[in-house]
Amino acid sequence: MLATNLLKKDIVTSSIPNMLLPLITLPHIITPSLAMSLLPDILSRLSHSSPVVRKKTIVCLYRLALVYPEALKLAWPKIKDHLMDDQEDGSVTTAAINVVCELGWRRPHDFLPLAPRFFELLVDSGNNWMAIKIIKLFATLTPLEPRLTRKLLRPLTNIIQTTSAMSLLYECINGIIQGGILDGEDNLQERDEVATLCVGKLRGMILMDSDPNLKYVALLALNRIVATHPTLVSMQQDVIMDCLDDADVSIRLQALDLAVGMVSSDSLQPVVNRLLDQLQQASAPAAELVDTPQTSESPKVPTLWPNDYRTEVVHRILDLCSQKNYSEIVDFEWYVAVLVQLVGLLPPSESEDDWSHPKEQEAMPNLRMNAAFRIGTEIRNVAVRVKGVRMEATRAAESLMFVDNRSTFFPSGSTIGDGVLGPIAWVVGEYAECLLSPNRTLLSLIDISNASLPSTTLPLFLQAIPKVFVQISQTSQPGDLWKSEISLLLARVIEFLEGLAAHPDLDVQERAIEFLEVLRLAAESLTSDTQEVPFLLASVIPNLFTGLELNPVATSAQRKVVLPDSLHLEEPFSHDLPGLFRNLGDLSPHESKSWETSDFYHLPELSSPNKQTRDPAPVDLQPHASYQNFTGAPVEPPIAVQRRMLERRERFKDDPFYIAPSGESSGTSTPFHEALNTSNGEVLDIDSIPIVDLKLGDEQLSHDFDRQRSRRPPVRKLVVTGDETFETPNSLADTSRPKGGDDHPTYKRSLLQVDSSSLGNLSLANGPSPQVSADEGDREMARAMQQMEEVRLRMQRASERIQLEGTPAEGTLVKKKKKKTRKHVASDRAVGTVVEDPTEPAMGKKKKRKKKTQESEKLPGEN
C-alpha cells in the first residue's frame, strides 16, 4: 500500500525524470492489483505534454494490460488517438506501433479498422524501424482481409526494388511470405512475379557479399518459401549447396533444413553425396583434407565440426531419404550403401551421451532417436518395405554384423554398435535366406563379446540366432558330415545361450532360456543313430519362424480396428465386485487364481453368425500345437473335452465370476475363457479364438505406387510397401486423434516467456457499451478490494497470533475477550467475505472449556 502510494505520487510529480522512473520500473514489478490501483494515474500521463512521457506511458500500459487486461480497454481509445494523430511526435507513433505490433498477433481482428492508417504510415514515413514493425503487423493482418494483399503488393514490391536497407528489404519479403500473399489462388501471374522477385532478391542476399547475417536470414526466408514454391527455390540450388559448405554452423543448419525441403528425386543423390563428403572430411584427420577437391576450391579453414552438428547431418540425410515413404529414392542399392557408410561416419561421442540417459530417452520417446539406432532402423525398413533390394539390405546388415568387421565400423569404446546392431540382427534373422554365409553370421551372432551388449539389443540377437541356425540346418545337405557340423554348431549356440540364461535383464533371460531348452531338445534328437534329419529340426523349429510375411503397419492402424459389437470394454463384469471379493476367501486358492486371470482376459462371445465368416487361424499357430504334441502332452479326444466343458459349466453355474454364455445359440463356452483354461497342456481350441480378418487397402496403395512409378524414369522397378492401415469410411482417424496444436496450447511454458494469452480473450473492436465495462470494472474493483482486505486481515491476525503466543498462559482469557471484539470489527470490515481464520476453532474450544468449567462449577453447586 505504501509502495503503491509512493508510485502514485511519483507518477504525478512535476519533474519529468522523476515521473519516468516509475514508468520504467512498473513493467518489472507489475501485478494485477497494482495495475488496477495505478491505472487512472498512468492513463492521465498519456496526455502529458512531453513526448518522452507519452511514449513510455504507452509501453507501460502495454505491460499493464498483460497482467490486467481491463487496462487495455480503457487505454486503447487514447492510444488509438495518438496513433491516428498526424501531429503526434514520431517517436510516440513508433512506440504505439511497436505496442500494436505486439498486441496485433493476439487479436488481429481488432486492428483491421486501423489498416488504412498503418498503410499511410508505411508509405509516407521514412522511418525504417517503424516500417519494419508495420510490415510485421500487416503479415498478421493479411490472412484476415484478402483485399489487403492486393493493396499491399504494390508498395511492398516498390520497397523491395528501391530500398537500400537490407533489414527493411528482408522484412518486406518476410512479410509477403508470412502474410500468405504468396499462397492464394487468384491472379496467379502477379503472385508468381512477386515470388520470383523475392527469391531473386534472396539469392542476391546470399551471393552479394560475405555478410553471414544476410546469408542466414535469406536462408531463413527461403525456408519459408519452400513450402509453397519448391520449384522456385530449387532453382537456387547451386547457391544453397554452397551454403552447405559454409564455415558457419548456423548457416549450414539452415541450408540443411532447406535442402530437406527442396530435394527431388533428381537432386537427392548429389545432395546426399555432398553431405557424405562433408562428413568424411570431418572425421578424417586434417592432413588428408588437403587432397580433397572440396577444400582446394574454397579457402575456408578445414575445421573439425562439433559432434552434434555431424549427428544432425546424419539425421538430415536420413530425413532426406526416408521422406514420403522413400518416394524420392530411385536407387535403393545406393541408399543401402549410404546407410552402411553412415554407420562408419557416426561421431563417436554422441551415442554415448544418449545411452547414458536411457531414462530420459524413455521419457521422451517422440524425441529424435539416437542416430545409430535410426540407421539400423532404416536398414530394417528398407529390407522390409522394398522387396527388390531385400537381398542387398540383408547382405549389408550381414557385413555389419560380422565380428571381424565390427572393429572397423564401431571403434572400441564407443557404443554406436549397440544402436545399429539391434535392428540389424533382426534383419539378419528374418531374412536369413538372403544371407551370403549364414555360418559366419551365426558365429558372429554367438560371439562371446555379444554378451556384454545392452539388454535392449540382446533380445533381438537371441531371436535371430535360432532363425539363422534353422537356415543353416535346412540348406546344408544331410549326411554324416552334416550331422557332426550341425551338432557342433548347436553346441556352440547352446554354450552362448547358457551364458545368457542368468542375464540380469529378465527379457533376455527368458528368451535365452526358452531357446536354450528348444535347442537342447534338438541336440538330443541329433544324438540318435538314424540317418535322416530329426523331425524337430526338419519341421518343428523352422515352423516357429515361418509364417505370414511381415508387413509394415501404420502406428494408427490399431486404433482403426472396429470394435466388435459384442465387445463391451466399458461394462463391468459384475456390478457387485466388492461383495464378490469378500467372498473370495471361501474359494480354494487354486481355483480362485485361475478364475481371476480368466476373467481378466474374458471376452464376451461372438454371436454365432459371425463364426462362419471368421477365418481359420493362420498356420503359424499350428507349430505351437505340434510342439506341445511332440513334448508328450496327452491329447484328449474331443468327447472328453466336450465333457470337461460341460462339467466346468456346471461347476461355474453359480459362480458370479463366471459369465455364462448368452443364450444357447452357440455350443461352446466363451472362446478366450476356454482357451485360457485349457491352455495348460490340454487342448487348444483354435476355432474358438476370434480372428478378425484385417482387410487392408492394398489396392489403393499399389495403385498409388503405380502412378509414382510411371512418372519416374524406370531405373529399376521397386515397390516400396507403405504402412498398412484401414480404410475407414467415416474418417475415424481424424476425429479420434487429438489435434496437438493451437486449440490446446498444452506445451510447456518457456523460460522468459511473457504470458499474454489473457489478452486474446479481450475484445477491443468497437468496445462493449460503457455500462457493461463500468460494471465489470466495478466488479473487478470490488473483488480486488475484497482480496486486499483479506490479505490485510490475515496479516493483522498473524501479528496478533504472535502476540498471543508470547503472552503467558494465564493471560489468555483476558486477551481472548479483547480479540473477540476486535474480530468483530474486522469481520465487519470484510463486508461479507468469508475469511478463514485459523484461530477460530481454538477460540471455540476455549469458549467451550470455559463453559464447561462454568457448568462444572455450577453442577456441584446444584448438588
Added chain:
Amino acid sequence: MINAVLVFNNNGQPRLTKFYTQLDTQTQQSLIAQIYRLVAQRPASACNFLPLPPLLSQGASSSASGPSDTPTQITYRTYATLSFIMISTSTESPLALIDLIQVFVEALDRMFENVCELDLIFGYETLHAVLSEMIVGGVVVETHIEKIIAGVRAQEGYLGKKKAVQAASTSLGRGALPGLGAWR
C-alpha cells in the same frame, strides 16, 4: 518483444543483465552461462544469430510458425571484449535487432566517449539509463540516437549533483565517469 538484454565480457562475466520477465537468480545465471558458452564457440566470421540454448528450447518447439510469446531468436554482437545479446520473440526483426544493438553501443559511446568495459562497470547507472531510454518493458521505444542521448542527459542532469559528489569521493582510477563531465 525483447525478453532480455545481456552484456558480458569475453570471460563470461556479466556486465549488464536486464530481464523483462521475472526470473529467479539461479535460472538467470545458468541461462547466461549457456548463452556465453554458445557465443564463445563462435568464430568472428559467423553470423549474429544463436541457436537456442537448452534452457530456452524446451518450450519453443510448438512455435514453429507465426508469432507467439516464446522467445525464439537470440541476436548477439561482439565489440572488442564485450558481447551484447538480445533475446526476443519472433515479432522482432532479426536484422533490426542487430541495428538496435549498434544504436545502443553508439549511444553508450557518445555518453562515455570511447566506451570501454570499465566505463560500464563504473558507469552502470548511465548504462541502465541508456537502456531504459531505448527499451521499456521489452518494447523498443526509441531508436533515434539523438533523442536517446537527450533523454539520458535529462535524467542525469537531475541526479548530476549527487553523481558529482560520488565521483569526487571515489578514489578509483580513470577519474570515474569522464563522459559525464562533458555535458555539464
